[in-house]
Amino acid sequence: xxxxxxxxxxxGLGSAKTGTSHWWMQRVTALVLIPLSYWILTFLNLxxxxxxxxxxxxxIAPVNTxxxxxxxxxxxxxxxxxxxxxxxxxxxxxxxxxxxxxxxxIFFLHVGAVSIGSGFSYPINRLAYVNRL
Amino acid sequence: xxxxxxxxxxxxxQAYKLPLTGIISISHRITGILxxxxxxxxxxxxxxxxxxxxxxGDMQALTSFWLIKLFYGGxxxxxxxxxxxxVRHFIWDAGxxxxxxxxxxxxxxxxxxxxxITVCILLFT
Numbered sequence: 233x234x235x236x237x238x239x240x241x242x243x244g245l246g247s248a249k250t251g252t253s254h255w256w257m258q259r260v261t262a263l264v265l266i267p268l269s270y271w272i273l274t275f276l277n278l279x280x281x282x283x284x285x286x287x288x289x290x291x292i293a294p295v296n297t298x299x300x301x302x303x304x305x306x307x308x309x310x311x312x313x314x315x316x317x318x319x320x321x322x323x324x325x326x327x328x329x330x331x332x333x334x335x336x337x338i339f340f341l342h343v344g345a346v347s348i349g350s351g352f353s354y355p356i357n358r359l360a361y362v363n364r365l
Numbered sequence: 366x367x368x369x370x371x372x373x374x375x376x377x378x379q380a381y382k383l384p385l386t387g388i389i390s391i392s393h394r395i396t397g398i399l400x401x402x403x404x405x406x407x408x409x410x411x412x413x414x415x416x417x418x419x420x421x422g423d424m425q426a427l428t429s430f431w432l433i434k435l436f437y438g439g440x441x442x443x444x445x446x447x448x449x450x451x452v453r454h455f456i457w458d459a460g461x462x463x464x465x466x467x468x469x470x471x472x473x474x475x476x477x478x479x480x481x482i483t484v485c486i487l488l489f490t
Contacts, residue, residue, distance in 0.1 A: 262455075284417075
């Protein structure tokens with residue numbers, strides 16, 4: 233049973249809209265990120281001094297591939313959810329708020345996809361190419 | 366939107382001494398924003414790997430600069446602190462530790478634990 237008035241529905245006002253799932257996904261991604269922090273810290277540490285062969289070998293080890301990709305998805309999602317809350321808190325004008333939130337969402341989606349694509353497909357392709365030679 | 370009024374307003378941030386939990390709360394938000402910005406550097410590292418040996422070597426030459434090391438130390442502390450306060454939020458979500466003593470105790474605990482973990486990460490890796 234829906235008790236909201238037609239006017240409220242048209243304006244899309246009231247409650248927190250998709251607030252419950254937003255809050256919930258923030259928690260789920262946060263929980264997932266706790267163990268996955270091990271992989272990002274290991275990766276960053278390796279990237280500072282490991283040889284190119286070493287880091288590529290690390291990246292294509294199945295456990296590392298899965299966990300680092302999972303980290304990228306969870307972290308970039310968590311970041312855009314968090315920044316959305318910050319924007320909603322400090323930006324009062326509705327138009328600017330919507331544009332800012334979507335700019336952040338699309339930016340993190342794009343950049344997250346770039347990091348997965350570049351970090352994994354290129355080293356794997358390169359390695360496959362070298363092995364074929 | 367709202368008409369001007371003479372109704373009393375809540376104490377302004379500048380006239381209100383934040384409790385320790387309040388300072389940590391805003392730090393959680395600030396570290397969250399900074400860490401989000403830090404993700405861009407992760408992408409840059411990934412791109413340097415994608416570019417091959419040459420660009421990977423260039424990236425390493427850049428990250429061996431002391432300012433970048435300092436920046437990385439700050440990134441680690443921000444990450445671990447944000448994680449620790451995140452765990453605190455889970456405890457709050459469970460409806461626990463809202464009394465005044467627990468608030469300060471947990472706040473100090475988070476700061477100490479995050480400092481210890483950060484030092485461990487930077488020294489032993």
